[in-house]
Amino acid sequence: METRVLGQTGLEVSLIGFGGIPIQRCNQWEVDEIVENLIEEGVNFIDTARAYTNSEEMIGEALKQWGREHFYLATKTPKLSYDEVMADVKTSLAELQTDTIDLYQFHNAKTMTDYETIMSPGGGYDALVDCKKQGLIKHIGITSHSYEVLDRALDEDKFETIQFPYNIIENRGAPLFEKAKSKNVGVIIMKPLAGGAFIHANYALRWVAENPNISVLIPGMDSVKQVLKNTRVGNDFVPLTDDERETLEADAKALGKTFCRRCGYCAPCPQGIDIPMQFIVEGYYRRYDLEEWALDRYRSFVANASDCIQCGECEPRCPYDLPIRDMLKKTRDLFDPLL
Structure with missing residues (x-):
């Protein structure tokens, strides 16, 4: 090694x-x-x-x-x-x-x-x-x-x-x-x-x-x-x-439209949602197969994706132009039926 x-x-x-x-x-x-x-x-x-x-x-x-x-x-x-x-x-x-x-x-x-x-x-x-x-x-x-x-x-x-x-x-x-x-x-x-x-x-x-x-x-x-x-x-x-x-660059390009880099520039959310953390736990659920742990973390948040009111204040701040509102909806649709 x-x-x-x-x-x-x-x-x-x-x-x-x-x-x-x-x-x-x-x-x-x-x-x-x-x-x-x-x-x-x-x-x-x-x-x-x-x-x-x-x-x-x-x-x-x-x-x-x-x-x-x-x-x-x-x-x-x-x-x-x-x-x-x-x-x-x-x-x-x-x-x-x-x-x-x-x-x-x-x-x-x-x-x-x-x-x-x-x-x-x-x-x-x-x-x-x-x-x-x-x-x-x-x-x-x-x-x-x-x-x-x-x-x-x-x-x-x-x-x-x-x-x-x-x-x-x-x-x-x-x-x-x-x-x-x-x-x-x-x-x-x-x-x-x-x-x-x-x-x-x-x-x-x-x-x-x-x-x-x-x-x-x-x-x-x-x-x-x-x-x-x-x-x-x-x-x-x-x-x-x-x-x-x-x-590899083709792989990266395919992910680039919907991948959160967790830079934090989208903050603060008026609803108190820690936006990058929503996507982190979603990734743990979908890719790491840590369903129970990810669901527990999602439950523990003071505010989560289901609290998003689609105001859109986050999106202009994102340096990667991510469709944050759509991504939060996807996270909400994953976790909310499990709560």
Whole structure:
């Protein structure tokens, strides 16, 4: 497996890592098999999160069988305050059955307000600094769908890694990664397969891997078949041919009219709908086959697609000219009969 250094962490990580979100629908024996095959294929980086229900727990059980020493473990907290972050770190340690976590990240810092809360005196960042001093974690990172939040984080030189969506459609992050590279900050790529939207997954992963400024890709995988298919990219990496690039570009063009990049420019919605989140949970339902989890998330929203009054204020703000109202109607038609 090709390896790259994860910025200033110094960790030499496999080009293809493991994204832990979709295993929520797996049985433990399936996760055990996945982890066994990750080891065999040379994957040494696992990313999960407190928000992924039982993902940490099942990974911890699998590592008890196959060995913690084979992997660098990364997980995340959505919390912002000192006490809540500290509590999440301790829970993660227990669920993963480990004495230390290699990389602990803030999970999807959505807005500058969230970021400033994290970084305020006595905020979540201070908690991770204290955890690092205590040896509970080794490195500190941040993830976001907001370019602006991560750009600010890079300016302040507080984080050792950033995590951001990147694929042939969601390609806005390239300058961000170049900046991170110049500061020796590791770059973790989420959504390299656009939530499973691409027909040619191999081409999509190779397109991302061609960028020399990124460190590791973490496609979500919930089967041994996916592990074997995706790790082939890291075990025998070659750049795309012209024909392969044209095929992938055709795939991207087909998705481009209805694919939400989660940039957040459509906000704020007068009805309080978090529009990108509507499409994220729809994608988890349709493409990740996480029906129950996605439905529970949809129910938990203060406002959802069924609250859309078709005012259209969001659409002029979308830099990709997406038909947001029609897309929300599609989301509503999917979930509302199930409520």
